[in-house]
Amino acid sequence: xxxxxxxxxxxxxxxxxGDVSIEDLPIRSNETSNAYSxxxxxxxxxxxxxxxxxxKSDGPHVPIFQAPGYGSVVAVPPYERRSTYIVMALCHxxxxxxxxxxxxxxxxxxxxxxxxxxxxxxxxxxxxCITAVQILLQQPNIxxxxxxxxxxxxxxxxxxxxxxxxxxxxxxxxxxxxxxxxAGDPDYPLAEFNDFKRSHPEAWGEARATLTNFDxxxxxxxxDANKVLFSTGAGEKDYYDQLAAKxxxxxxxxxxxxxxxxxxxxxxxxxxxxxxxxxGPAHYPRTS
Amino acid sequence: xTRRDPSDFVSSVRKPDDFDxxxxxxxxxxxxxxxxxxxxxxxxxxxAEVEVFEARYDxxxxxxxxxxxxxxxxxxxxxxxxxxxxxxxxxxxxxxxxALRGYAAFSAAPRNKLRxxxxxxxxxxxxxxxxxxxxTEYGYRGFYMDAIRAFDFLSGLxxxxxxRICVQGGSQGGALTLLVSSxxxxxxxxxxxxxxxxxxxxxxxxxxxxYPYEEINDYLRLHPEREEAVRDTLDLHDIHNFVDKIECPxxxxxxxxxDVCPPETxxxxxxxxxxxxxxxxTYEDCAHDSGSGVGHDKVMQEFLDGHLNPVAL
Numbered sequence: 136x137x138x139x140x141x142x143x144x145x146x147x148x149x150x151x152x153g154d155v156s157i158e159d160l161p162i163r164s165n166e167t168s169n170a171y172s173x174x175x176x177x178x179x180x181x182x183x184x185x186x187x188x189x190x191k192s193d194g195p196h197v198p199i200f201q202a203p204g205y206g207s208v209v210a211v212p213p214y215e216r217r218s219t220y221i222v223m224a225l226c227h228x229x230x231x232x233x234x235x236x237x238x239x240x241x242x243x244x245x246x247x248x249x250x251x252x253x254x255x256x257x258x259x260x261x262x263x264c265i266t267a268v269q270i271l272l273q274q275p276n277i278x279x280x281x282x283x284x285x286x287x288x289x290x291x292x293x294x295x296x297x298x299x300x301x302x303x304x305x306x307x308x309x310x311x312x313x314x315x316x317x318a319g320d321p322d323y324p325l326a327e328f329n330d331f332k333r334s335h336p337e338a339w340g341e342a343r344a345t346l347t348n349f350d351x352x353x354x355x356x357x358x359d360a361n362k363v364l365f366s367t368g369a370g371e372k373d374y375y376d377q378l379a380a381k382x383x384x385x386x387x388x389x390x391x392x393x394x395x396x397x398x399x400x401x402x403x404x405x406x407x408x409x410x411x412x413x414x415g416p417a418h419y420p421r422t423s
Numbered sequence: 424x425t426r427r428d429p430s431d432f433v434s435s436v437r438k439p440d441d442f443d444x445x446x447x448x449x450x451x452x453x454x455x456x457x458x459x460x461x462x463x464x465x466x467x468x469x470x471a472e473v474e475v476f477e478a479r480y481d482x483x484x485x486x487x488x489x490x491x492x493x494x495x496x497x498x499x500x501x502x503x504x505x506x507x508x509x510x511x512x513x514x515x516x517x518x519x520x521x522a523l524r525g526y527a528a529f530s531a532a533p534r535n536k537l538r539x540x541x542x543x544x545x546x547x548x549x550x551x552x553x554x555x556x557x558x559t560e561y562g563y564r565g566f567y568m569d570a571i572r573a574f575d576f577l578s579g580l581x582x583x584x585x586x587r588i589c590v591q592g593g594s595q596g597g598a599l600t601l602l603v604s605s606x607x608x609x610x611x612x613x614x615x616x617x618x619x620x621x622x623x624x625x626x627x628x629x630x631x632x633x634y635p636y637e638e639i640n641d642y643l644r645l646h647p648e649r650e651e652a653v654r655d656t657l658d659l660h661d662i663h664n665f666v667d668k669i670e671c672p673x674x675x676x677x678x679x680x681x682d683v684c685p686p687e688t689x690x691x692x693x694x695x696x697x698x699x700x701x702x703x704x705t706y707e708d709c710a711h712d713s714g715s716g717v718g719h720d721k722v723m724q725e726f727l728d729g730h731l732n733p734v735a736l
Binding site for chain 2 (some may be wrong): 160161163165206210211212231232238241242251318320322323326332333334339376391392393394395396397398399418419420
C-alpha cells in the first residue's frame, strides 16, 4: 500500500471506532429480513448513512458490503440477498442520505477536486467505504471469514485496502485503462475526464498522476481476496484477463451475455458458491 | 408449478370515472403557469461539435425544473427534436451523443431529481409512495406534468422542427414516453418506450419483490387498511389508462424475465396503445435491460432516425 492510501486507511479505520447509531427501519423489513438505518461519521467527522439488512434465519451469516455505484441514489439491496446475507449498502458522502454537507453532481463527481491528490473527493469516498466495512464487521452473528464485497470501482478499491476479504464480485471499472478508454467520444461518466482535459489541459498531467492511485492495475497486488469474479463485456475481456493474472486469488473473468436475467444468475450463483451458502429463493417470476 | 404466459395477462387497472377531467384540470393548472424557459451555456461540457446548455423551466405548482439541452454547434435550418425522459433512480443523461446524431436533444430532470429537488424531495425509495393514499396529492401528479412541460420546452425552441420530435426513455422513462405521447398525441412524431414502468402498478407489486414496486409492498405491509385508497390513487395515475390516446408510430421493448417491470404489464399496456403503427419487441432471458445488450439500441436508433431524418455530424 502506498503513502497516499496508508494514511487514508488509518484515518478510515479510526473513524470506525466512533459512535455508531443503528435504528430499526420497519418499512424496509419483510418476512425474511430486518432492516436498519446505520449512521456514523466518516473521516473529517462527515455524517454517513447505510442500510443494513439482517436475515431472520439463524446465523452466523455471511456479510456482504455492497459498495455504492456512480449515481446519487443507493438502492435497497435485492430481495434474494437480504434473505440470505447480512448486507450493508453504504451511501458515500455526496450521495442521497449522506449529503448533509456535500452534494455530488452528475456529471461532475468523477473529477471533483482534480488535479490535486489531497483534495480529490474520491480519496474520502474510498475512506467512507473502508469505515463502513469495519462497522459491518463489528456486527454480531456474522462469519467475518467469508466477507464479500460487491460493486464497481469502490468494491475493487475497498477490497484492495481491506484485509481479510474472502470474495470480490466486480467489473465495469471506471478507473480502468483511462488513457485508452477516453480516446474518442466515450459516454458519461468517462466523458467527464475529457471535459476536464478540455477545460484544464495544463492540469491534466497532475490529474492523471492523482488518478493512478485509483488505477485497478496499480492496486492489483493489494487484492488478497480468495475468490474474485470480474464481469465484463466482450470488448474489455483482454483487459480483465490481464488484470486477473495479477491477482493472487482464484479469479474468474466472465463475459456477460448481454441478457440481464442470465447474467444476474451467473453473478449471484458465483457469489453464493464462493461464500458457501445456499442462494436465496428466487422471487421472480412468481409461479402459479 | 409453471409460470403463466405473460402475454395472456389481463390488467386489473380500472379507469376512474373522473380520469379525463382530473388530467384536463391538472394540465390546465400547469399551463396557467408561464413556462419561463431558460438556457445557460455550459462551456465545460461543450465540445467543438456540440453545445451544451443547462435548462430551467417552471412547472406544476410553480416548481422550477432542470434539464440538459444539447445541439450540434453548426447546423442549417431546423433540427429534429429528441426528448429523453429518465429512469426512476438514474440521473438524466447529458445527451451529447444525440446531438452528435443531429438532434436538438432535451434531457429532463423532473421534480425529485437532482437540481429539481429543492422543494419536492421524497427521495428514492420514496417517490412511488409519496402521498399514495391521497389521490389528488400523489407525487407523480406534478412529476408527470414536468415531463409534459419538457416536451413543450423543446417544441417551443425556434431551431426545433416541431413536426419532427420524438420521445424516448426506458423504465420510468418508458412510462413518461407513453405519457407524453398520449397527452401530446398531435405533436409527437414517433416514440420508443423501453420496459415501461408505472403500468398496472398494483399488479406489478404483486408480481415482483424488486424495487421500486417493492415500495408499494412495503407501504401496504405497514398500512394494510389503506389498500383501497392506494389502488384508487394508482388507477388515477396508471400509464395504462393514458395510452389509448397515442397516435404516433411507436415501438416498445420488454425483457421477458424483467423483475423490475414485469413483462406481463408491458404486454398489457402495449395492447392498450391506440396507435395502429406500433410494434412490440420481446427479449428472452433479458431482464430490465430489455434487449439493450443484444442489439435493441440499434433497432431503436434506426426506427427514430428513419422517421426524423437527422443529419449526423
